Amino acid sequence: MLIKVAALFLVFFFVLGLFGKWRFPGQKQMAAAKCAKCGRYNIGKGPCACEKGKP
Numbered sequence: 001m002l003i004k005v006a007a008l009f010l011v012f013f014f015v016l017g018l019f020g021k022w023r024f025p026g027q028k029q030m031a032a033a034k035c036a037k038c039g040r041y042n043i044g045k046g047p048c049a050c051e052k053g054k055p
Helices: 002-022 027-032
Strands: none
8 A cells, every 4th residue: 555655656746747847937038048158047137247257
């Protein structure tokens, strides 16, 4: 009985993970917010720190 519960639990989380990956809101916006040069997330409208010459 305990093995059945554990197996159902794992299957449930597997399906939940697939659904979450499929329906993640804002995934395109997150990819667009990255700097093309260094890959950091750019918050705001200004240039990235790598373009300003800062570490």
